[in-house]
Amino acid sequence: MVDFLCGEGFTLSEQELIARDENNYVSLNIRYASRFASVASLRPEIKVELSARSPLLPVEHLPIRSILGMMVDPASLGISVECLGVQETLGEKILSFLRRTAEEMAGRNRAEYDDRLIRHLYDVSVILHSRTSLAKGLSAAVFQQMIVADGVQFSR
Secondary structure: OHHHHHHOOOEEOHHHOEEEOOOOEEEEEEEOOOOOOOOOOOOOEEEEEEEOOOOOOOOEEEEEOOHHHHHHOOOOOOEEEEEOOHHHHHHHHHHHHHHHHHHHHOOOOOOOOOHHHHHHHHHHHHHHHHOHHHHOOOOHHHHHHHHHHHHHHOOO
């Protein structure tokens, strides 16, 4: 995969490859040459974060395409990827924001606080406004399971 990305003009830095929690969490930054002026509110790279755990709710097969790709070729279907459902994604975004903010407030953050975490709240807002019926599918019982699993995963 690394060879493919590098062959396509992307760059990866080993210093920015992070693996934690017995490799259950992996984060990397994929850099590329932008054709547009940079904007302070957007990352100058593609940040990929992967967490390995079993889904609690059914997964969905969804297409992944770039916004630019959709504009250039609206007929392109992109690639299909197995993803968490909207309900579970909503719960993950809330938990991630709360966990990382709590770590910062307690002085236990592992790295510099990412002030772009506000994206999680923005995503929650978009989900709640555009897919209200799906967001209501996240039951209190499932969210409680997510909280317990999050506590176990990040207990160290």
